[in-house]
Amino acid sequence: MENPTQARGLDHLVIGVRDLDAAGALYERLGFRVGARNRHPWGTENRIVQFPGSFLELIAIGDAGAIEEPRPGRFSFGAFVRDALARGEGMSMLVLESRDAKADNLAFAAAGIGAFEPFSFERQARRPSGEEVRVAFSLAFADDPEAPECGFFVCEQHEPQNFWNPTFQQHENGTTALTAAIMVTDDPEKHRAFLTAFTGSAEIFEGNEDFVVDLPRGRVDVLDAEAASAIYQTSPEPTPARFLGFCVTVPALEPVAERLRAAGVPFAQGEERLIVPAEAALGCVIAFEQA
Template sequence: MGVLQIDHVVVDVRDRMAEGAETFRRLGFQLTPMGKHSLGSANHLAVFGTDYLELLGTDVPGGKLRPDIAPFPQGLNGLVFRAWDGESEALEARLRANGVPAQPAQSFNRPVELPDGTQGDAKFKVVRLDRAAAFDGRLYWCEHMTPEHVWRPEWQEHPNGTLGIARVLLSVRDPERQAAQFRRMFGAEAVTMREDGRAVLRVKDAAVEAAPHAAVAAELGNAAPNPAGRGDYMALLGLKVKDVAEAARCLMMARVQAAMAAGILRVPAKVAVNTTIDFVA
């Protein structure tokens, strides 16, 4: 089993792909050309050093959404961990042995234009969980069969200076319950309970926190996302940048609402497709 790390996070834009892409470009992200999955969905990526952010939905306004993403509102709904080469089937078996309801590994692809102008396929294999296994969102593992078609140098430079994912904050009713689920998935040593009642999953270069709803509301205030019917949900994405002041200037030039406090540049969910974003050094 490889190093525990986040592979990517997913922001659902539903049938407003063009609008979502324009919003994230204004936030200072360079996006990949739109891709179309063999599963029937469309996406744009903001590719970082070892992880990325995915805008996911359909490119057809008013179009039908993929069944597994259709129940979710706009916003941050997907937390994806890296599955390493050849690991997917063994991972599925291990999860099930630990009482985690993993679904069978699924393969899919999307066409991609290669640097030389020819066409190739970005290929993936994922192991997803039943929705009852985690928060009210999508948690799964992704094995990249063709990582060279995702992490391309020309896609990894962003005007806002983003380098990678630093933090994911979940707003939950019971952090201990979420901690117990994480222990079954990742092992007891990967999870700690803090004195303030937050459960923390430590992954390479980042942390996934599960905090009570009241604590998240107090931390985020008016910048918080709309739960839109979700119970336990992803509330905030923290991104590491080269320079917070430069990121702030980038957003100011684009006239994006943001607030700086204690070295954190925060973009409220209402201006970022129902996704609260922190830029940190």
């Protein structure tokens, strides 16, 4: 398997929810600033939690009738979100940054990890001032046959100055960065070749049976069930492979713990992180790590 171009950092994580307003309210209770609702022409709606250079995409089905069914060579974003939500809420897609989505699409095909048409779209976004501006994106999709319930693509920003906004990146819980995506599987080694190609040959740090893909921005923890239990104090089902959740960085853990207690949100606390379990966070483990 050949390796496409240079290493790519985290861009965003797609987190499926059934009720977008309820999800926004939960994330606000956790201390995140949550953006307004955006609508896509292919049937999904989202709200965004933004950090410097990366974001969380809380996504729901808005118009099931507008969803296009997938066909050979064409990935259907709406159908993937719909089918993932049918299995349950939580993180379903890992998205890395792209400097050139067309080139990445060709590289994925050459590496044998993607044979999909590239996809571009645009929409209107609203600044804190209320001004509407254009944002536009090009996507290139990849596929890991060993992880059929996990989606993978890269995202190129065409109007980054209109998308990224420091005001949206200020969170009451003090979060400064999206640190990691967490993947759990019965056999981490099965995903090594794919993730090496998808991430652009990012450096890999070895664990026991697990490993960490170190990206230019953030990391991907690829864990078996035993490691996931030890690190994130959860007992996930590792077959088939799935995304467990994500980590963010905060300056200190105790203020976050105080906020969670006041909000009545259950969590586990270790020396290095606080963990909100999936059952308390719409199917997605949320870990706060101290900087």
